[in-house]
Amino acid sequence: MKYKYVEKRIPRIDARDKVTGKTLYSTDRYPEGMLRARVLRSALPHAKIIKLDVSKARELAGVEAVLTHEDVPGHNGFGIVTPNWPVLCVDRVKYRGDAIALVAAVDEETAEEALSLIEVEYEPLPIIDSPEESLSPDAPLIHEDGNILHTMDIPPKGDVEKGLAESEIVLEQTYKTQFMEHAYIETEGGVGVYNEDDGVVTIWCGSQYAFRDQLQIARSLDWEPEKIRVIGSPTGGAFGGKDEISVQIHLAMLAIYTKKPVRLHWSREESIVAGPKRHAMTASFRIGAGHDGVFRAIDVKVVANGGAYDTISGPVLNLALESSPGPYKYADSRFKGITAYTNNAMGGEFRGFGAPQVVFGVEQELDKLARKLQMDPIELRLLNAVEEGDISAxxxxxxxxxxxxxxxxxxxxxxxxxxxxxxxxxxxxxxxxxxxxxxxxxxxxxVGMGVGIPDFSNIIIEIGEGGAITLRTGAIEMGQGNLTAYAQMLAEVLECDISAIDVIHGDTTACPDSGSVTASRSILVNGNAIIDGVSILKPILIKIASEKLGIPEDELEYGDGRVFSRNDSGIALTLADIADQAISSSRSLKVTGHAVIAISDKDFGDGLPHNYxxxxxxxxxxxxxxxxxxxxxxxxxxxxxxxxxxxxxxxxxxxxxxxxxxxxxxxxxxxxxxxxxxxxxxxxxxxxxxxxxxxxxxxxxxxxxxxxxxxxxxxxxxxxxxxxxxxxxxxxxxxxxxxxxxxxxxxxxxxxxxxxx
Amino acid sequence: MNEITVKFTLNGEEVSISAPPYFTLLRLLRERLGLTGAKPGCERGECGACTVLLDGEPVTSCLVLVPQVEGRRVDTIEGLSDGDHLHPLQQAFIDESAVQCGYCIPGMIISAKSLLDNNDSPTRDEIKRAISGNICRCTGYVKIIRAVEVAAERMREDEI
Incomplete structure (x- = not known):
């Protein structure tokens, strides 16, 4: 099959604005009369808050708001899985990035000074520095319900102990990995604007899923989501780190309170301290194989450092376990993991999602095995590699x-x-x-969210005056080039010129919910939604062309960006002609395409396993x-x-x-x-x-x-x-x-x- | 604090603008002059996203204070193209798919321009050195380096 746009080198549709400096990222917005916000972060990694006094800060000239936990109207917490990460801490801080108070002032300098006037008295608590410490029987509790954030055991396959005992070669090793910073060049930031006329608060922010941000804001404000508009795209790099809330709820609170536009842009240091990291993990492997190089058994244990709150640590551990055997067949396997709360960096979502931490170890073990067997390491992998239809490890x-x-x-x-x-x-x-x-x-x-986790997309395709094509997707452009890929796929199936397509993205008001831009899913699910949308659109185009041309629908066909007569291809209407006909009869050429990512026929719980x-x-x-x-x-x-x-x-x-x-x-x-x-x-x-x-x-x-x-x-x-x-x-x-x-x-x-x- | 007024040449035009003396050139451009092409990424001279030309030399504008620009020439990404006609570097960055999230790109192109202004046939190592102060987290630099090579080639051809 030869394609016109797919499988080609296509320049990015957003590149021109990016090379000229015209692209407006969320942090490039400076609305008239805007206030500057700052966040007071905890001075200690683990402590009780004995006293919080913001009165002096409130009195400072130029300060328009100083907000604390008392000002959080709804649920004082956020988190993709379990919302236990406080919007503003009440009486306890659990890591150095914890937010205690918000300030909005007429300028940065006043906001900074106001922060220094907030009085916080702490009573230090013991600091839990590692998951091992956290899981020890006498460890002080970071959360009331215990220090275990998440555990996961994939149902064992075969009998791993027997498999290892019967293996001619058994390798055993433990590997440790560190916290990693996303280091997107645009740190977390944005602008919040509250419109008193319609009661809508609009948040521009770097995001990966504007619709989830909207719901998380709504939960903390105790507002209807419809009154919250999130525009989360484009963003200056994300790599998983912008899937969770950062500035969104704080901006909404301050904008609503002050009724003025508010800007909050984390410093690099704040981004490093407060934002999520790649989890530090310890991964232990026991691998058994025969002298012939055939893998027999694999036993994996992973311990992850979750940091102070949940966010999405559970699914990260799950994917670490699923990734750990690699694309090879084993008769016997066992995978167990545990994530513990600590008082150091927040473990969160990061490109690779748990896989880097385990693949680092397991693929070195395979290298060791190849050397032991004096086999070419590629041959060893080929000998054990899976194919479609196989049962995985x-x-x-x-x-x-x-x-x-x-x-x-x-x-x-x-x-x-x-x-x-x-x-x-x-x-x-x-x-x-x-x-x-x-x-x-x-x-x-x-690829995809996995069993039991909603994994859908909706996109809207509209053909307007002059045949202008608009594709609306809630997906975020964070650098991966998905907007261009969507335009390519749409141009391919609609057989139109790619330059006629405008992609509107990442806006909860202007776009439908396409799901999160995460889990390597956005080409698969949004591509299928686009194809679905076009399959709905084509009969509509034919119907309207039929009216205009006076030719029965079954004698018309769609191709090459137009509807033409099967009997005489010279008789044809372009998309522009059909759009004009639709507009003149007060109809719109607007369709919604849907797609859902297919799931595996097994269900191990917690999103495992995956299907692609x-x-x-x-x-x-x-x-x-x-x-x-x-x-x-x-x-x-x-x-x-x-x-x-x-x-x-x-x-x-x-x-x-x-x-x-x-x-x-x-x-x-x-x-x-x-x-x-x-x-x-x-x-x-x-x-x-x-x-x-x-x-x-x-x-x-x-x-x-x-x-x-x-x-x-x-x-x-x-x-x-x-x-x-x-x-x-x-x-x-x-x-x-x-x-x-x-x-x-x-x-x-x-x-x-x-x-x- | 009282503001001061500075006069300088910005993208070829004389400007006179007031700002607090402790403002950086980066803040002056973004907050007072509406030019947001130069980006804050660290505000301590470590990432290069705010790179502009000061009298033709690349500087991290987060480390230049407002009084330092008095009477000098400042060139930013916004001044690089001539209307719709892009600078060869900008065109090459598009053609070579050297742009991903794009946040580092204005600074990157400015550093590359400074190189090509002084050296029309840079080696690959010279290109790498010239942009080594500009951190890009998306591209792995491969297509950026290639784009600078392509731009240099095209600029040489245009001279002939």
Whole structure:
């Protein structure tokens, strides 16, 4: 099948405004007469609030509002799963990011001064610094109902103890990962405006799901959602970190109270301290296999640091467990996880959603196994890889396209892999103090929300005057290029020019609810909704054309952006003609398309398992400086199987960006929290990859169209962030023979390992 | 605090504007002059999203105070295109799909422009160095580096 727009390199429809500086992000709005807001954060990681006195702050000239928990009209809490994260703390603080009071003033300086006039007296409480501490029997309670945030046991498959006992080779290892910062360049922020005439409060904010924000605001205000408009798109990067509430409820409270526009934009330090992080986790593996390399049993235990409140920690742990065996078959398996509350950084949603923390470990174990068996690591993976129709390691049937084998075959065929000894030898000859290694790793990454969690989309397509096409979607453009992909898919099925399409996005008033932009789901579900919408629209177009042309509907056909007569294709009406006809007879050419993501036939509870997966293999070439321990990532090849690539540039861009984010996580990035205090609150202490650090990158797209996906697409999504992590670790082992059990792999850690030998 | 008035050349036009003396150039542009192309990302000179040209040199405008711009020339992303006619860097960023969320892009393009103003045939390493103060969290820099190369090529061809 040849497409006109799909499977092509299409420039982004929003790029022109972005390169000229015209794009207005939420934090680019400065309405007339606007107030500046600030949030008073807790001075301690864990304490009782004995006294809170805002009277002096309220008296300061220029201060228009100082709000506390007493001013939260509805539920004083938010959270995607369990809303126990306080809007404003009442009598207890549980981490350094906790919000205690809000200030709105005529300018930043006055707001800042007002914060300093708020008097808070604390009674310090013991600080729970780790999940292990939190789960110890005598630990003080962070929440009344206990310190366990979430537990998950996937129903065991077979008998894992027997499987391990009968395995000829058993590997056992524990891996630890750190907190990671999203570091979107646009920090959390926005503007709130209350309109007294219609009683609607409008919030512009960086978001991933404006409709959920609307409901969370409504719950805390005790308002009807219809009186709250959230415009959450575009946003300057999100990576999962903007799916939860940040400024939204605070802005609404202040705008309604002051009846003036209010601006709140977190500082970088505030973003790091208060916002969610990738959970720090400890993942333990026992893997059994035969001398022939066939995997037999896998036993996984994960302990996650949830931070002070729930947000979405449960589903993150669940996906960590589901991701942990990888796309391989095992006869026996067991997966158990627990997430504990602590007083350090908030664990939350982050691109990869629990997978990076476990795939880092499990794919190093497979590398160890291959070396033990003296097998090519790609061959070992191929031997055990799943195919469509197989029963996965977690015990569900894979009912959708599964191309992990194809990605492995493509990896084995690359020159980087085939000629790896020669490549390493040549580089070593050129650099005396450096050793070179090449590593490989794979992953399957779930697409969609999973069993039992609403997973729908609605989109609206409208053809207006002159044939102008408007697509309305609640989805957020956060950089992933979904608006362009939607326009491509719509242009493809409507057989129209892509430039005729205007996409309106992320606005609870102007758009229908398309679900959250999360879980790598938005191509799959919104693509299907667009196709559904067009299938409803075409008969309407034919009906109206039939009236105008006086030709029976069954003699008309839709094609090439027009309705024409089957008997004489010269007799035709364009979309513009049909739109004019509709308008002149007071009808609209507006349809709503729907889609729901299909689910697995198993139900393990809590959203597990999933029904669609992106499969991916990545290869990394690294150089290790044996004098300093520094690791350079020289070349990476990403080989994703995403069903169908909608936009080739988009898939490549997703891979390139993900690889560099994965590289940062593997080698540099670490949010250090000691006794609840943040030690890395800026980009001089939290080290992000720059242009100087990035490897040469190649994307090899493997397509294995999925019958239920739009044009066969599943979406490339988050997957490329993940196997790059163990691929780098495996490459380091290949270079210098050290195994890395914790992240990040700093020069100090490498040197320590090298000294140990 | 009393405001001061500064006069400078902004995107080729003389401006005279008042602001508190402790305002940064970034805040002056965004809050007093309505130019929001330069972005705050850290407000301590670490991310590069607020990069503008000061007398042709790239600076993080979050570290420049208002009095420092008196009598000088400031160029921002808004002044880069000539009406509908984009600067070759802007066009190349579109063509090469170098833009994702786009928040870092104005600063990135300004840093790249400064490079190309001084060096019409930069090597890949020179490009990487020139934009190494601009953090991009989305793209992995690959297509950005390529876009700068493409822009340089096109600008050289245009000269011939």
């Amino acid at each position: 977690i015990g569900h049937r894979l009912n959708t396209s599964a191309g992990i084998k194809e990605t492995l075959v493509a990896a084995a065929a690359t020159s980087l892999w085939k000629d790896r000894d020669e490549i390493k030898h040549k580089l070593s000859g050129e650099n005396r103090y450096r050793e070179y290694g090449i590593g490989v790793a794979s992953e399957w990454h779930a 997966y992106t499969y991916i293999t990545q290869i990394a070439l690294v150089g290790v400086d044996t004098g300093t321990g520094e690791v350079e990532v020289i070349k990476v090849i990403s080989i994703p199987e995403m069903g169908r690539a909608i936009n080739i540039d988009g898939v490549e861009g997703q891979c390139e960006g993900s690889v560099v984010m994965g590289q940062g996580y593997t080698l540099y990035e670490n949010i250090i929290v000691e006794k609840g205090e943040f030690k890395t609150t800026s980009f001089s202490t939290y080290i992000l990859p720059t242009a100087l650090d990035v490897p040469e990158h190649e994307t090899i797209i493997v397509e294995k169209p999925e019958k239920t996906g739009p044009f066969g697409a599943k979406g490339v999504g988050e997957a490329p962030t993940v196997p790059i992590i163990p691929a780098i670790a495996n490459a380091i082992y290949d270079a210098v023979g050290i195994r890395l059990e914790k992240l990040p792999i700093t020069p100090e850690y490498v040197m320590e390992k090298l000294r140990e030998g």
